[in-house]
Amino acid sequence: MPEGDVVxxxxxxxxxxxxxxxxxxxxLRWPRLATADLSGRRVLEVVxxxxxxxxxxxxxxGEPALTLHSHLRMGGSWYVERTGSTGCGRRSAxxxxxVLTTDEWTAVGHELGVLDLVPTAAEAGLVGHLGPxxxxxxxxxxxxxxxxxxxxxxxxxxxxxxxxxxxxxxxxYMAEACFLAGVSPWTPVGELPSPDRLLTLLHRLLHAxxxxxxxxxxxxxxxxxxNFVHARSGLPCLRCGGTVRVAVIGRAxxxxxxxxxxxxxxxxxxxxxxxAQQPLGxxxxxxxxxxxxxxxxxxxxxxxxx
Numbered sequence: 001m002p003e004g005d006v007v008x009x010x011x012x013x014x015x016x017x018x019x020x021x022x023x024x025x026x027x028l029r030w031p032r033l034a035t036a037d038l039s040g041r042r043v044l045e046v047v048x049x050x051x052x053x054x055x056x057x058x059x060x061x062g063e064p065a066l067t068l069h070s071h072l073r074m075g076g077s078w079y080v081e082r083t084g085s086t087g088c089g090r091r092s093a094x095x096x097x098x099v100l101t102t103d104e105w106t107a108v109g110h111e112l113g114v115l116d117l118v119p120t121a122a123e124a125g126l127v128g129h130l131g132p133x134x135x136x137x138x139x140x141x142x143x144x145x146x147x148x149x150x151x152x153x154x155x156x157x158x159x160x161x162x163x164x165x166x167x168x169x170x171x172x173y174m175a176e177a178c179f180l181a182g183v184s185p186w187t188p189v190g191e192l193p194s195p196d197r198l199l200t201l202l203h204r205l206l207h208a209x210x211x212x213x214x215x216x217x218x219x220x221x222x223x224x225x226x227n228f229v230h231a232r233s234g235l236p237c238l239r240c241g242g243t244v245r246v247a248v249i250g251r252a253x254x255x256x257x258x259x260x261x262x263x264x265x266x267x268x269x270x271x272x273x274x275x276a277q278q279p280l281g282x283x284x285x286x287x288x289x290x291x292x293x294x295x296x297x298x299x300x301x302x303x304x305x306x
Contacts, residue, residue, distance in 0.1 A: 002072050004050055004168020005210040008135045010078055011048035014055065014107055017080045018043040021102035023057065024083075028068075029097050030115040038100065041066065048135065049127045050167025053078075055100070056120055065120040069127075070098065073113020080107050130167040134206045141203070145195050152190025157258045158250040159189050160202075168206060175230040175259045176217040177202050184267030185249055185258040229259040234279040237261040247272035 002010075026038040041057040044065070048054070055068040070076070076097075083106045098109035109115070116126060132144040147165045159165050160174045169177075178185045181198045192198065209215045216226045218238065228238055233246035242263040248271045249258040262269065 001074050001170055002051065003170035003173055003206075003215075004048070004133070004135050005206045005215065007051050007053060007072065007168070008048045008206075008210050009213075010072075011046045011053055013080065014053070014078060015046040017105040018055070018100065018102060018107060019045050021104065023100055023102060025099075025101040027096075027099040028115065028117070029099075033115060033117050036117050038066070038068070043100075043102070048133075050130050050133050050136075050163055051170075052127050052130075054123065054127070067118055067120045067123050067126075068098070068100075069114070069116040069118065069123075070109055070112050071114035076112040077110050078107055079110060080105055082106070130163055131165045133167040134203050135168055135210060139203065141196070141199055144199050148195055148199070149189055149192075153188050155185065155249060156183060156187045156189050156192060157185030157256075161250065161254075161256055166199075166202070169202060171256050171258070172215055172227070172230045173202060173205055176227055177205060178258075179228045179261060179265060180217065182265060184265045184269060185260055186268040186270055229261055231259065231280055233259055234277045234282065237264060240264050243277070245269075245272060245277055 020043065022040065022042050023038045026036070028034065028036050028038075038057055041060050044056045044058050046053065046055045051071060053070045053072075055070070057066045057068065059065045070078075083101055083104055085106075093110070095111045096108055097112040097115055098107075100107045118126060131147050132138075132140045144166055148159055150165075151159070157174050157178060160169050160177070161171065163169075174185065177198060180201055181194075183192065183198075189195070205217060214226065218225060218228055220226060225238065229244050232244045235244055236242070237244050240261065240263045242261055244259060244261050246257050246259045247269055248255050250256055260269070
């Protein structure tokens, strides 16, 4: 699933293509939205809220301003191409969920995981539960700290993945931040030595990656060396040379996988049975390795203004 930096970048590019333009035609291929028509409305802005995308459209004909809310989930993308170009034929593909056409640019939502249309005044019903957005203009470190430490016995990795605590963190940034902070993802948050340092680290990591394709936490752009532990189970740790491992964190059905280095991140790992783990892609027998092979999420496929 794309993390906050990918969704932020998608929102920025959609905004550059659509903001200030009138929607000439609209096709929402979502059961409860099939009859909705946004034609004649002007796109005011496209913004991100954690992992959510909000396309805000102005009022028209006495009807209130509306927000088209989308979530990419695991495989969603937005395509942006010149209106009338051959590429816009993707709208006829079975995976298309939304098409917004303006005079110059057409945005096509493909394989979107969520699509809603609500009055802009009611946006809170969709995203009001989110914690402080690491890439939002109103980032509140104090509130983020309060939410993080609200349940002292909760595992750190599980808390970081909870969008009600922090908006925008997924398994990649959870694993990399825990590594850089030198703590196990299974550490109870009440025992975290420096919550403020960890939050500052996460804030810095997402901001450092939001303007580029590909996520780098090591400072090394060479393939296979961009990050310390995520998706590197069975491989040597880039810092100590020990073996990076992966284990499940959280409770089903919200359980996820956490990559970590036992030497660099001492502490509990209650779901790790200690058996040898091969590098991702080397075997199909291990559930974490099979289900969470590394994938670069495009977010938005772009042929529009940059």
